[in-house]
Amino acid sequence: MKKPRANSREKILAAAADVARESGPGNLSLDAVAQRAGVSKGGLLYNFPSKAKLMQALVEHHLQEFQEALETARRDCAQGNLLAAYVKLSAKKFEEDQPPSAWIFSAIAENPDFLAPIRIFQRELFDRLKAETPDFKALLLTYFAVEGMRSASLFDFQVLSEQERQSLVSSLLSVAKGNLAPVPAVA
Amino acid sequence: MKKPRANSREKILAAAADVARESGPGNLSLDAVAQRAGVSKGGLLYNFPSKAKLMQALVEHHLQEFQEALETARRDCAQGNLLAAYVKLSAKKFEEDQPPSAWIFSAIAENPDFLAPIRIFQRELFDRLKAETPDFKALLLTYFAVEGMRSASLFDFQVLSEQERQSLVSSLLSVAKGNLAPVPAVA
DNA sequence: TTTACTGTACCGTCTGGACGGTCTTGTCAA
DNA sequence: TTGACAAGACCGTCCAGACGGTACAGTAAA
Numbered sequence: 001m002k003k004p005r006a007n008s009r010e011k012i013l014a015a016a017a018d019v020a021r022e023s024g025p026g027n028l029s030l031d032a033v034a035q036r037a038g039v040s041k042g043g044l045l046y047n048f049p050s051k052a053k054l055m056q057a058l059v060e061h062h063l064q065e066f067q068e069a070l071e072t073a074r075r076d077c078a079q080g081n082l083l084a085a086y087v088k089l090s091a092k093k094f095e096e097d098q099p100p101s102a103w104i105f106s107a108i109a110e111n112p113d114f115l116a117p118i119r120i121f122q123r124e125l126f127d128r129l130k131a132e133t134p135d136f137k138a139l140l141l142t143y144f145a146v147e148g149m150r151s152a153s154l155f156d157f158q159v160l161s162e163q164e165r166q167s168l169v170s171s172l173l174s175v176a177k178g179n180l181a182p183v184p185a186v187a
Numbered sequence: 188m189k190k191p192r193a194n195s196r197e198k199i200l201a202a203a204a205d206v207a208r209e210s211g212p213g214n215l216s217l218d219a220v221a222q223r224a225g226v227s228k229g230g231l232l233y234n235f236p237s238k239a240k241l242m243q244a245l246v247e248h249h250l251q252e253f254q255e256a257l258e259t260a261r262r263d264c265a266q267g268n269l270l271a272a273y274v275k276l277s278a279k280k281f282e283e284d285q286p287p288s289a290w291i292f293s294a295i296a297e298n299p300d301f302l303a304p305i306r307i308f309q310r311e312l313f314d315r316l317k318a319e320t321p322d323f324k325a326l327l328l329t330y331f332a333v334e335g336m337r338s339a340s341l342f343d344f345q346v347l348s349e350q351e352r353q354s355l356v357s358s359l360l361s362v363a364k365g366n367l368a369p370v371p372a373v374a
Numbered sequence: 375t376t377t378a379c380t381g382t383a384c385c386g387t388c389t390g391g392a393c394g395g396t397c398t399t400g401t402c403a404a
Numbered sequence: 405t406t407g408a409c410a411a412g413a414c415c416g417t418c419c420a421g422a423c424g425g426t427a428c429a430g431t432a433a434a
Contacts, residue, residue: 008379026213026296029423040380041425047379051424102299109213109296112289112343119344126346140347140355141332141362144339148331151338156299157306159313160327168327175328195413216389228391230414238390 012037017103025105055107082132083176090146091169094153138175199224204290212292242294270363277333278356281340325362
């Protein structure tokens with residue numbers, strides 16, 4: 001076995017995200033992370049030999065979680081519609097309060113190259129969507145609208161009311177399911 | 188007179204953006220900016236008494252430019268359609284290569300609160316759009332799709348080919364101009 | 375004995391920014 | 405016209421603190 005005493009890695013990862021959120025993305029120091037995780041600095045560096053490795057792990061861990069959630073959501077979705085699953089999963093994440101991914105900014109500040117895995121992930125996802133979605137224009141609209149919402153939540157732009165957001169999400173789901181018009185003019 | 192010797196401020200602002208892009212958002216140091224701008228560190232601190240003030244000025248300067256460009260674009264737009272102007276202006280920005288706003292990440296790293304003016308700007312813009320756009324659902328879709336594209340360009344996710352991007356933009360323009368369906372099914 | 379740490383001490387580097395000095399330009403009395 | 409002086413714009417240096425990372429001795433569980 002690898003970890004008799006420790007799920008330390010997970011604790012450290014979570015602590016890093018917390019520190020990033022609370023101290024600001026540019027003030028993520030190893031000392032602070034270690035303290036927050038209830039681990040000595042030596043212990044932190046034992047698990048992640050450098051700050052860069054920590055950041056990398058942060059990104060990869062997040063991507064893995066999202067991936068798994070996406071597959072799960074898809075299974076729960078009618079006809080395994082990937083686009084619909086993507087919309088739903090994303091919408092669910094946007095509903096969660098405050099604690100989004102401020103750690104991303106830490107990673108970028110450290111070195112923009114840490115985004116590379118995310119770029120690859122996003123590209124692969126989009127290719128899958130392209131292959132599985134019949135109406136390409138609808139896909140474009142839906143995908144980018146979702147990314148727009150993600151961006152708004154990431155930067156904490158709260159432009160929409162609760163109702164408005166739900167309305168947008170249902171429009172998107174409707175487009176994702178094949179209706180070209182965002183919603184066939186209810187009233 | 189106020190500035191016999193100097194348009195230094197603008198040079199410094201531009202230099203800061205350059206340094207942010209080249210050295211990475213987390214490595215924006217005053218020394219580097221001063222050197223890049225051809226100004227001593229003392230001179231820099233004279234113009235911007237602290238790093239925080241520099242960042243603030245960076246944000247405000249950018250917002251002001253965007254604002255002006257938007258009003259101009261609107262004047263050139265049929266019936267002064269604000270949403271269409273917004274789509275067009277944004278699309279134009281996305282076409283420009285590499286040098287987008289990496290400095291934003293510097294500001295966030297320094298202190299996330301520097302985004303506050305952007306939040307306000309975005310909120311006011313959205314309110315104006317809401318007031319001027321008859322079809323609210325179409326507005327939602329268009330606005331967030333544009334923000335999605337902005338996000339993709341900011342993070343340098345190049346998911347779309349040139350053609351695909353143009354297709355999306357024209358879909359958006361068409362929605363912005365009142366057609367509910369993203370484009371009346373060409374083929 | 376090995377693994378997975380803890381705790382402490384320490385080093386070299388970088389950074390914001392305070393400070394004092396300098397050069398230029400403008401103003402105005404004589 | 406000229407000389408004195410003030411203010412504005414900027415230069416160069418210095419420094420205290422923070423940070424990433426190393427080294428190493430100790431320890432407790434498996």
